[in-house]
Amino acid sequence: xxxxxxxxxxxxxxxxxxxxxxxxxxxxxxxxxxxxxxxxxxxxxxxxxxxxxxxxxxxxxxxxxxxxxxxxxxxxxxxxxxxxxxxxxxxxxxxxxxxxxxxxxxxxxxxxxxxxxxxxxxxxxxxxxxxxxxxxxxxxxxxxxxxxxxxxxxxxxxxxxxxxxxxxxxxxxxxxxxxxxxxxxxxxxxxxxxxxxxxxxxxxxxxxxxxxxxxxxxxxxxxxxxxxxxxxxxxxxxxxxxxxxxxxxx
Amino acid sequence: xxxxxxxxxxxxxxxxxxxxxxxxxxxxxxxxxxxxxxxxxxxxxxxxxxxxxxxxxxxxxxxxxxxxxxxxxxxxxxxxxxxxxxxxxxxxxxxxxxxxxxxxxxxxxxxxxxxxxxxxxxxxxxxxxxxxxxxxxxxxxxxxxxxxxxxxxxxxxxxxxxxxxxxxxxxxxxxxxxxxxxxxxxxxxxxxxxxxxxxxxxxxxxxxxxxxxxxxxxxxxxxxxxxxxxxxxxxxxxxxxxxxxxxxxxxxxxxxxxxxxxxxxxxxxxxxxxxxxxxxxxxxxxxxxxx
Amino acid sequence: xxxxxxxxxxxxxxxxxxxxxxxxxxxxxxxxxxxxxxxxxxxxxxxxxxxxxxxxxxxxxxxxxxxxxxxxxxxxxxxxxxxxxxxxxxxxxxxxxxxxxxxxxxxxxxxxxxxxxxxxxxxxxxxxxxxxxxxxxxxxxxxxxxxxxxxxxxxxxxxxxxxxxxxxxxxxxxxxxxxxxxxxxxxxxxxxxxxxxxxxxxxxxxxxxxxxxxxxxxxxxxxxxxxxxxxxxxxxxxxxxxxxxxxxxxxxxxxxxxxxxxxxxxxxxxxxxxxxxxxxxxxxxxxxxxxxxxxxxxxxxxxxxxxxxxxxxxxx
Numbered sequence: 001x002x003x004x005x006x007x008x009x010x011x012x013x014x015x016x017x018x019x020x021x022x023x024x025x026x027x028x029x030x031x032x033x034x035x036x037x038x039x040x041x042x043x044x045x046x047x048x049x050x051x052x053x054x055x056x057x058x059x060x061x062x063x064x065x066x067x068x069x070x071x072x073x074x075x076x077x078x079x080x081x082x083x084x085x086x087x088x089x090x091x092x093x094x095x096x097x098x099x100x101x102x103x104x105x106x107x108x109x110x111x112x113x114x115x116x117x118x119x120x121x122x123x124x125x126x127x128x129x130x131x132x133x134x135x136x137x138x139x140x141x142x143x144x145x146x147x148x149x150x151x152x153x154x155x156x157x158x159x160x161x162x163x164x165x166x167x168x169x170x171x172x173x174x175x176x177x178x179x180x181x182x183x184x185x186x187x188x189x190x191x192x193x194x195x196x197x198x199x200x201x202x203x204x205x206x207x208x209x210x211x212x213x214x215x216x217x218x219x220x221x222x223x224x225x226x227x228x229x230x231x232x233x234x235x236x237x238x239x240x241x242x243x244x245x246x247x248x249x250x
Numbered sequence: 251x252x253x254x255x256x257x258x259x260x261x262x263x264x265x266x267x268x269x270x271x272x273x274x275x276x277x278x279x280x281x282x283x284x285x286x287x288x289x290x291x292x293x294x295x296x297x298x299x300x301x302x303x304x305x306x307x308x309x310x311x312x313x314x315x316x317x318x319x320x321x322x323x324x325x326x327x328x329x330x331x332x333x334x335x336x337x338x339x340x341x342x343x344x345x346x347x348x349x350x351x352x353x354x355x356x357x358x359x360x361x362x363x364x365x366x367x368x369x370x371x372x373x374x375x376x377x378x379x380x381x382x383x384x385x386x387x388x389x390x391x392x393x394x395x396x397x398x399x400x401x402x403x404x405x406x407x408x409x410x411x412x413x414x415x416x417x418x419x420x421x422x423x424x425x426x427x428x429x430x431x432x433x434x435x436x437x438x439x440x441x442x443x444x445x446x447x448x449x450x451x452x453x454x455x456x457x458x459x460x461x462x463x464x465x466x467x468x469x470x471x472x473x474x475x476x477x478x479x480x481x482x483x484x485x486x487x488x489x490x491x492x493x494x495x496x497x498x499x500x501x502x503x504x505x506x507x508x509x510x511x512x513x514x515x516x517x518x519x520x521x522x523x524x525x526x527x528x529x530x531x532x533x534x535x536x537x538x539x540x541x
Numbered sequence: 542x543x544x545x546x547x548x549x550x551x552x553x554x555x556x557x558x559x560x561x562x563x564x565x566x567x568x569x570x571x572x573x574x575x576x577x578x579x580x581x582x583x584x585x586x587x588x589x590x591x592x593x594x595x596x597x598x599x600x601x602x603x604x605x606x607x608x609x610x611x612x613x614x615x616x617x618x619x620x621x622x623x624x625x626x627x628x629x630x631x632x633x634x635x636x637x638x639x640x641x642x643x644x645x646x647x648x649x650x651x652x653x654x655x656x657x658x659x660x661x662x663x664x665x666x667x668x669x670x671x672x673x674x675x676x677x678x679x680x681x682x683x684x685x686x687x688x689x690x691x692x693x694x695x696x697x698x699x700x701x702x703x704x705x706x707x708x709x710x711x712x713x714x715x716x717x718x719x720x721x722x723x724x725x726x727x728x729x730x731x732x733x734x735x736x737x738x739x740x741x742x743x744x745x746x747x748x749x750x751x752x753x754x755x756x757x758x759x760x761x762x763x764x765x766x767x768x769x770x771x772x773x774x775x776x777x778x779x780x781x782x783x784x785x786x787x788x789x790x791x792x793x794x795x796x797x798x799x800x801x802x803x804x805x806x807x808x809x810x811x812x813x814x815x816x817x818x819x820x821x822x823x824x825x826x827x828x829x830x831x832x833x834x835x836x837x838x839x840x841x842x843x844x845x846x847x848x849x850x851x852x853x854x855x856x857x
Contacts, residue, residue: 287648288648288651288652290594336832336836346590346592346647346648346651347835347836347839349592349594349647349648349651350592350784350788350831350835351831351832351835351836353594353781353831354828354829354830354831354832354835355828355832356828357781357824357825357827357828357831358825358828358829358832359828360821360824361821361822361824361825361828362821362825363821364820364821364824365819365820365821365822365825368820369820468821472777476655476656476659479652483652512667514663514666514667515667517663518660518663518664518667521656521659521660521663522660524652524653524656525639525653525656525657525660528643528645528649528652528653528656529639529640529643529645529653530643532643532645532649
């Protein structure tokens with residue numbers, strides 16, 4: 001469904017992403033991990049149209065979407081969330097989600113009803129009439145997902161949805177995301193929280209300093225030395241040995 | 251019509267007027283660079299300062315240049331108080347609010363002036379208002395020449411203040427990262443007010459230099475505010491060098507434009523430049539740093 | 542709520558039967574005109590969150606279009622009114638296209654709108670064909686067909702229709718998808734784009750509607766006062782007066798512009814009674830009001846009164 005080929009982006013002197021490629025098939029949950037500053041969010045920004053790549057292509061559902069503006073990409077069915085949640089502060093949760101729903105629905109009342117439905121899907125029924133600015137971090141993250149989901153996407157790009165959640169909140173959101181996939185939405189997520197990656201993702205890509213350094217199922221990735229060294233430094237793989245690594249990274 | 255003997259004096263005139271524009275813009279760019287607000291009250295504050303110089307001269311016989319000793323500190327205090335009490339500490343939310351507040355302040359000041367002083371324009375005549383200096387290539391009026399020199403001096407002084415003093419360091423810190431500055435113990439609200447005050451102190455100085463070669467009226471603020479914005483945007487928000495060079499450029503453009511195409515053309519040119527810069531190069535000539 | 546609206550409508554229509562004083566009718570006309578333009582500004586500034594300091598550009602465009610069409614081409618005043626709105630809308634479209642195409646937001650947008658208005662003011666002052674600095678005196682052509690009425694009541698009804706129409710436009714926008722998108726843009730433009738909102742197109746629509754409505758106000762002004770000049774049409778004072786009403790009344794609400802217009806004109810009148818007709822004082826008062834409202838009650842008068850506060854910005 002999504003095919004990113006050899007994508008590169010420079011910001012002044014900094015090479016943020018260099019020749020990265022990834023693909024996501026319909027119905028998968030794929031994770032993108034990597035240390036801070038690896039370029040993951042920049043990659044998302046290029047896929048979703050907020051930043052144009054210097055070279056390389058992005059294909060979504062058989063279409064070349066490289067460099068298309070974000071709202072058009074969203075209309076084609078690719079929606080993203082932001083790492084730092086961006087709620088419409090003075091609107092209620094319902095009205096927030098309705099903005100997403102309005103992409104496919106013109107009527108106000110219908111959009112508000114769909115917003116309610118999506119909120120229920122994410123367990124947010126009780127928050128519907130609260131102003132978005134009053135939500136906790138976990139609430140805002142969930143709102144990000146709800147809004148994006150309301151646009152009726154085929155592919156959802158989730159940027160660190162788990163960051164800042166406590167173990168209870170984590171345990172709640174993992175099945176919710178799985179349910180979203182089971183309902184027919186493919187998911188590509190950036191994550192730092194390893195237990196979420198391991199329990200959700202079928203495949204994992206690892207980005208380090210702008211380059212894709214590994215790809216494969218989570219268990220295999222955890223023991224790849226290149227990945228360990230990306231997080232823990234050179235020589236760490238040798239010093240640690242295989243088993244301890246997955247624990248060290250989470 | 252376009253002979254050097256006509257163009258050159260016009261250009262030099264433009265430079266000297268531009269120097270005053272630069273001084274006015276210096277204050278505005280400092281305020282923007284630190285507080286990140288566009289001070290719509292800047293022109294009105296200049297008008298108040300001009301009336302200050304005017305009355306010091308008319309009532310107490312104080313020479314406008316000497317009046318700087320009064321106007322600069324007074325301008326500083328007024329700006330500090332204004333920022334601290336009226337403009338500062340808005341409820342978080344829209345930043346259009348600050349815009350509207352400075353607009354409100356300018357409306358109040360402009361119309362208080364209309365009420366107290368009526369719409370008349372006033373000028374002063376000092377014994378040297380009409381003196382000319384022979385620069386070899388052209389004759390320049392003395393007040394204008396003083397203005398040019400003073401503007402350069404002030405730019406240098408401000409540059410030193412921001413670059414080399416503790417206060418300047420604090421100001422730069424707040425300009426770059428207010429939250430971080432607060433964390434290391436800098437009183438950010440105080441620094442905001444100090445910066446605003448320095449900005450209005452520049453207006454005090456500009457007024458002293460301006461009155462001998464211009465006039466004062468309740469509407470004079472409106473004349474200068476857009477020009478000041480144009481200079482700041484052209485030179486780059488937050489850049490002193492930009493304000494200086496931008497001011498000089500605008501002054502010359504206005505003067506030459508007015509000479510060649512007629513008076514309103516000069517003004518029109520300024521606004522068209524303004525729009526063009528905003529659209530095509532909003533960071534201006536010298537970019538975004540407080541330098 | 543419906544009942545209250547019907548009663549209000551009846552009162553509004555019957556007003557000239559009760560209020561016969563020329564002075565108070567004139568007051569009502571001014572309130573309606575202020576409502577019209579406040580509601581217009583509200584579309585772009587209140588719902589869309591794009592603060593314009595240069596709405597005089599559209600007011601003046603409407604005023605001059607109406608005046609010139611009538612004086613130079615003999616166009617009927619009513620037709621000219623409609624065309625004036627269209628012309629102003631076009632100016633809005635143009636200025637909006639330039640501003641939004643180059644990504645101007647917030648203070649930069651406010652500044653550029655101010656500059657556009659000033660450019661028009663200077664141009665109007667230099668072009669002799671349109672009266673130059675002297676301005677235009679519209680000819681007295683009595684008769685309703687020429688939008689010139691023997692009594693103020695006629696003008697009142699036109700102003701009422703325009704003002705009510707503008708409020709209706711605001712109401713329609715608020716319950717529409719465009720309104721939801723505009724508010725989203727206001728709250729967080731990037732988030733809106735990520736949700737598929739074509740922010741450029743939405744803002745263009747908003748500014749065009751806003752400008753057209755303001756243009757109607759300019760045309761009415763020309764036909765009512767029968768004199769315009771560059772300062773009256775394009776001056777910064779006009780831009781300020783236009784934005785005061787919705788800010789004081791309540792940005793992004795349907796009735797904010799009307800409440801604000803009423804409060805503003807009423808307070809201005811009160812000020813004149815108390816302090817005399819000294820030049821500048823009423824504007825000083827407006828300035829103070831602006832500062833106080835923005836600082837302490839940024840949600841406007843409507844936000845202050847509990848019951849109506851439920852009608853938060855862009856509530857369905």
